[in-house]
Amino acid sequence: MSYFLDDTLCSEAKKELFTVVDWLRWCTSRLDESEVYFGHGTDNPWDEAVALVLQSLRLPFDCPDSLYHARLTTREKELILERMKLRINQRTPLAYLTHEAYFCGLPFYVDDRVLVPRSPIAELIEQHFEAWVQEPSTILDLCTGSGCIAVACAHYFPNVFVTATDLSEDALDVATINVQHHQVDDRVCLLQSDGFSQIPQQTFDLIVSNPPYVDAEDMSDLPDEFLKEPELGLASGKDGLDLTHRIIQEASQYLSEQGVLIVEVGNSWPALADNYPQLAFEWIQFERGGDGVFALTRQQLVDAGF
Structure with missing residues (x-):
C-alpha cells in the first residue's frame, strides 16, 4: 500500500x-x-x-x-x-x-458480520421478476446475509410471505435488525439453515439466492476491501460452487409446479455451465451491469433429473 x-x-x-x-x-x-x-x-x-x-x-x-x-x-x-x-x-x-448500504433504493444496516449488499438481483426485484413469475405468494431467500433480498422482496411484493435463511447466526442478527427496521417482520421469517437442511417441507413460487461463489483462485487475489468481509459469505470450495451444486440438486423439491430458481454465481458461471450441460441455464442480462445470474424453472430441473 x-x-x-x-x-x-x-x-x-x-x-x-x-x-x-x-x-x-x-x-x-x-x-x-x-x-x-x-x-x-x-x-x-x-x-x-x-x-x-x-x-x-x-x-x-x-x-x-x-x-x-x-x-x-x-x-x-x-x-x-x-x-x-x-x-x-x-x-x-x-x-x-457508516453502517449503511442501499439496495433496491432501500437503506440497510450493515457491519462486518455480513457482506455489503451489491447483487444485481436488485434489478430483478424492482422489476417484480416479471419475466419469470406472476404474483408469487411465497419466496425463499437462501443465504440472506443482511436480509436485503428478503426485505426488498417483501417491500416490492406486499402480499408475499418470505422465508429467509442463513448458516451464520451473526448474519441473522443483522438481518433481524433490517427486517424490524423496515417493519416486515410479519411477512419475513428468518431461519438458520445450511442450504435447505432446516427448511420446513413446503414449496415456494420463487427461490432466489446469492450464495457464496468465489473460487479458490479468486479468493487468493481479492482486493483488501473484500477480505474485510466474512469469508463464509464469499468462499465456496475450489470451483466456488460447493453450495450452488446442492441448491441445483435439491431445489425442485421446494419449488411449486410453476416455481422458478434464480441464483447468482458471479465469475463461477462458466464452471457451473460446464458441470451441467443438461441444463438450459438462462443467463440474465442486466441494464445496470452485473452477470453470472441464472434462472431455471422447476420443470427444467425435473426434466434434467434433479
Whole structure:
C-alpha cells in the first residue's frame, strides 16, 4: 500500500477546509491517489466521497445545493477524517464505517458480520421478476446475509410471505435488525439453515439466492476491501460452487409446479455451465451491469433429473 493518510494531512485539512463542498473535493482527491478498490456500492472516487461525506453529516443524497456551502463543525470534520483514515489506511469498506448500504433504493444496516449488499438481483426485484413469475405468494431467500433480498422482496411484493435463511447466526442478527427496521417482520421469517437442511417441507413460487461463489483462485487475489468481509459469505470450495451444486440438486423439491430458481454465481458461471450441460441455464442480462445470474424453472430441473 503506497499511499497513507497521515496525521499531518488530516491536521491541515481540519484547519483549511470549511464547507461540505471543500470536503467533497478533498476526499475525492485523497481517495483517487490512494488507489483504494471501489466495489461496494460505488465505482469511482467522487461517488465514494459523496457517500462518505453526506452519510457522515446525516445529509440525504438529494440535499439542496445550498447545503453544499454549509460549514462543518470541528466534530463533523473529525468524524470524516476518522472514516477516511480507516477507508484508506485499513481498506475498510465504506458501508462498515457508516453502517449503511442501499439496495433496491432501500437503506440497510450493515457491519462486518455480513457482506455489503451489491447483487444485481436488485434489478430483478424492482422489476417484480416479471419475466419469470406472476404474483408469487411465497419466496425463499437462501443465504440472506443482511436480509436485503428478503426485505426488498417483501417491500416490492406486499402480499408475499418470505422465508429467509442463513448458516451464520451473526448474519441473522443483522438481518433481524433490517427486517424490524423496515417493519416486515410479519411477512419475513428468518431461519438458520445450511442450504435447505432446516427448511420446513413446503414449496415456494420463487427461490432466489446469492450464495457464496468465489473460487479458490479468486479468493487468493481479492482486493483488501473484500477480505474485510466474512469469508463464509464469499468462499465456496475450489470451483466456488460447493453450495450452488446442492441448491441445483435439491431445489425442485421446494419449488411449486410453476416455481422458478434464480441464483447468482458471479465469475463461477462458466464452471457451473460446464458441470451441467443438461441444463438450459438462462443467463440474465442486466441494464445496470452485473452477470453470472441464472434462472431455471422447476420443470427444467425435473426434466434434467434433479
